[in-house]
Amino acid sequence: MKRALRTTIEELADLYNNAPCGYHSLDKDGVFTRINDTELRWLGYSREEVIGKIKFHDLITDRSLKTFQDNFPQFKVRGWVHDLEFEMVRKDGSILPVLLSASAVTDPDGNYVMSRSTVYDITERKRAEREIVQLAAIVEFSDDAIIGKTPDGIITSWNKGAERIYGYTADEIVGKPISTLVPADHADEVPQILDKIRRSEHIEHYETVRRRKDGQLIEMSLAISPIREREGKITGASTIGRDITVQKRTESINMARLRLLQFAATHTLDELLETTLNEVEVLTGSLIGFYHFLEADQKTLSLQNWSTRTKKEYCLAEGKGRHYNVSEAGVWVDCIHERRPVIHNDYSSLPHRKGLPAGHSPVVRELVVPVFRGESIVAILGVGNKPRDYTTHDVETVSLLADLAWEVVERKRIEEALSLLAAIVEFSDDAIIGISPEGTIVSWNRGAERLYGYPAEEVKVCPVSILIPDDHPEEMAYILDHVRQGKPIERHETVRLRKDGSRVEVSVTISPICNSGGKIIGASTIARDITELKKAEIELRKLNEELEQRVIERTADLNRRSTELSESQQALMNIVEDLNEKTDELEGANTKLKEFDRLKSMFIASMSHELRTPLNSIIGFSSVILNEWIGPVNAEQKENLAIILRCGKHLLNLINDVIDVSKIEAGKIESVAEEFDFYDLISEAVGLVRKDMEEKGLDLQVAATHQQMHMDRRRLLQCVLNLLSNALKFTEHGGLTVETRIMPCPGEAPEAGVAEISVTDTGIGIREEDLPKMFQPFVRLASPLQATVPGTGLGLYLTRKLAAEVLKGDILLTSEYGKGSRFTLRIPVRLP
CATH class of the missing domain: 3.30.450.20 (PAS domain)
Incomplete structure (x- = not known):
């Protein structure tokens, strides 16, 4: 019996100590009186350290203390507690979350003796709860x-x-x-x-x-x-x-950008713009699209292109290539006025709309964005009639593709300009060669092949010295020295060797070429065969000498015969007879004089061509550098390049005037009639001088009318430009007024009328006695501006010649000294 009882007690003790939960008992003061091994293991204490020595509240956190203080007194009275959560503190300081339930042990009188407490480790439950809370927060937010x-x-x-x-x-x-x-x-x-x-x-x-x-x-x-x-x-x-709306839109935009870049490589500018508008319509769900350029004056739109659907279904009105004044346009140019994208989601309610042109379908809503380069707007792209309202997302999409289109437009313009320059170089009559700083040939055009006889593949990477004769030993060093120092060589007359060993006289211009960092990377040499020119100069010199000798001889002969005339009639008869004999000689001399005139014309033509070729190179290359096509330049360099460009153009205009005068006097200028709008020509002429007028602070008033003309447009534009430039030169204050009108001829059809262009200035005016001199060649009137205003006195003479002999019209002049002048050009609307 005792053994069985002992066995049972041992089993109960083992069950108590090794239970999966903790057991302990607290006296009325909360001191541990009993604790099982499981709870001791959890806490890290020995039984000796706990029993009778530690109170329960010593083993809990401050956060749990209030729970114990609130519940322990009530527990001793009530006799039970269920599922109280405590944070117990292990001996190593770590936290053990537990769930405690307890019942009270009392004496026969009902007084509290001790507790029987059951403790469960809820670490895993707490972790699960935290995970659930965290997961719920993740889901919720x-x-x-x-x-x-x-x-x-x-x-x-x-x-x-x-x-x-x-x-x-x-x-x-x-x-x-x-x-x-x-x-x-x-x-x-x-x-x-x-x-x-x-x-x-x-x-x-x-x-x-x-x-x-x-x-x-x-x-x-x-x-x-x-x-x-x-x-x-x-x-x-x-x-x-x-x-993924933004992601899909971004993907769609990027794919559209990629397609447009690939498309641009093999298609024209017009095709690119139309395709861009088609892409924008798809991305925004629009039914209308247009892309127009804004000119540098920020006042004139150049109508460029519309989407395929717009041209087929919505806008049947013609307008491509037309110039449109921004001030006359409707709400579709609000983005220019406001300098930002503009959305009109209720187009019909806009109070400032001006209506649509004939042939244009109704507009329900529209979005138009400007394209900026620096501070200037260069283009606008508009879409319309989306089924729903346009949003800021649409603005972003349209702006991105509008900007991309302009980038490609600029790139294609540069490519076209470079192609044009390359074609000019390749097909020039002159020999144009590129050389390295060491004098190695790196490029060779067709003109060089014709002049020197070498094909390009034979001379590439060869020294340029193969063209220099042995009797010019210092010339190669002279050229390379100038190239390395960045110094140009202009119109250097010398001799070169052809492939067959023959010599050719040439005029050579050599210009250093720099990269974007200013480092000299080579030079361009332009050579012209002047053999015939040299022969013409020699022949001309010989004819001059012969002519001078004949004049001397004839003068001496006439003097001698004059003396003889006073002596006798017979002598006079002899002189007459001699003069008759000399008639044949004079006719021969006259023939030679005509030949001299031909050579003079050839000399002028050759010299003008000789001058124009380097001038065109100066103008072309300075323009390329100024526009930073081959790299950036600083402000001072830009100013100097601008001076070079202006002077080059001015000198070229003077040469062109001299040539035109020569052609007119020789009757070699013929009119080439074409159809054009009178208004567009006046706008083009005014646009060419507008910048100079703004720089002088002058006001410009233009009142031009639309009229179809059948006329030599180039020569008419030249005349109008000459009148505008002349007025601009001699006007320091006030401004210019350009007016046009069409006057019908009585009894004739409307197209047989007369067009009149008047240019009125508020300049220095002309004295009455000087009015007859205004259209004489090489005449410059004395004026306060004579020292500062350049000119040759050929402009008005050439303008009147062109007006009378090419355009079949005339120029009228009225002026008041000190108040201004008015030049009026009258021409027929249609040339015969």
């Missing part, structure tokens, strides 16, 4: 829309992300079918998705379209998973949705 729904598609949960993406609050949407978010044209998706969920299938990265509360459609990527109970039964589904 996720940027993604996380939605719970029943197997039948009824929404049961709705997080903050869903509120932001779809616009509904949880109160508004929970309990409603998920089809509320699905557009009508995607309605068949819901049954298919729910069917897959019932079959326990997962759906990942499903891209589709959903509808917000405000009706806006958004691109979504969905991941849908079934939700199961413990037993595995499917009780619903969880949908995680991500708004």
Whole structure:
């Protein structure tokens, strides 16, 4: 019996000490009187350290102390507590979360003796609770829309992300079918998705379209998973949705940009602009698109192109290539006035709209964006008639593609300019050669092949010295020294060797070439064969000498015969006879004089060509450098290049005037009539002088009319420019007025009328006695501005000659000294 009792006591002690939970007892003061091994292991203490020495509240955190203080006195009275949570502190300082339940042991009188407390380690439960709270927070505040729904598609949960993406609050949407978010044209998706969920299938990265509360459609990527109970039964589904509208739009824009860049490589500028507008229409859902350029004056639009659909369905009015005044345009140029993108989502209600041209379909809404380069607007791109309102997203899309189109436009313009320069170089009559700083040939045009006889493949990487004769030993060093120092060599007359060993006289101009950093990387040499010119000079010199000798001889002969005349009649008769004999000689001399005139004309033509070629190179290359096509230049360099460019153009204009005068006097200028708009010609002429007028602070008034002309447009433009330039030179204050009018001829058809262009200035005016001199060649009247205003006295003489002999018209002049002048050009509307 005793052994069995001892065995039972031992089993009970083992069960107490090694139970999966903690057991302890506290006296009325809360001191441990009993504790099992399990709880001791949890806390890290020995029984000797705890029993009778430590109170329960010594082993709990401050946060748990109040719970103990509130409940222990009541426990001793009431006799029980259930499921109190405490944070016990282990011996090593770590925290042990526990769940405690206890009952009181009392004496026969009901007085509290001690507790029987059961303690459960709830570390794992607390961790699970924290994970659940954390997971709930992640779900609630996720940027993604996380939605719970029943197997039948009824929404049961709705997080903050869903509120932001779809616009509904949880109160508004929970309990409603998920089809509320699905557009009508995607309605068949819901049954298919729910069917897959019932079959326990997962759906990942499903891209589709959903509808917000405000009706806006958004691109979504969905991941849908079934939700199961413990037993595995499917009780619903969880949908995680991500708004990929921006991502899809960005992808679409990038793909459109890539397509446009590829398209631009093989298509014209017009085709590029039309394709750009087609892409923009697709990306914004628009039905109308246009792209127009804004001129440098920021006042004139150059109508460029429309989308394919616009031209076919919406805008049948003609206008391509037309210049349009911004001040006369309607609301579609508000973006220019306001210098920002402008949206008109209710076009019909705009109070300042001016109506649409004939042939244009109605506009419901529009979006127009400006394209900036620096502070200037260079173009505008507009779209219209989107089924819904335009948004800031549309502004971003249109702006990106409008800017890309302008980048490609500029690139194609540069490519065209470079191609033109390359063609000029390649097909020039002159020999144009590129050399390295060491004198190695790096480029060789067709003119060089013709002049020197070498094909390009034979001389590339050869020294340029192969063209220099042995009897010019210092010339190579002279050329390379100038190139390395960055010094040009102009019109250097010398001798070169051809491939066949023959010599040719040439005039050579050598210009250093620098990279964007200013380092000299080579030189360009332009050589012209002047052999015939030299022969003409020698022959001309010989003819001059012969002519002078003949004049001397004839003068001496006439003097001698004059003396003889006073002596006798017979002598006079002899002189007459001699003069008759000399007639043949004079006729021969006259023939030679005509030949001299021909050589003079040839000499003038050759010299003018000789002058114009380097001038064109100066103008072309200085323009290329000034426009920074081969690299940036600083402000001082730009100013100097601008001076070079202006002087070059001025000298070229003087040479052209001399040539034109020679051609007119020789009767070699013929009119070339073409059809054009009178208004466009006046606008072009005014545009060419506008910058100079603004720099002088002069006012410009233009009153031009539209009229179809059949006339030599080039010569008429030259005359108008000459009159404008002349007025600009001699006007320091006030301004210029340009007026046109068409005067019908009585009894004749309207197209047989007379066009009149008047240029009136507020300049220094002309004295009455000087008026007859105004149209004489090489005459410059004395004036206060004579010292500062350049000129040769050929401008007005050439203008009158062109007006009378080419344009079949005339120029009238009225002036008041000190107040200004008025030049009026009258020409027929149509040349015969």
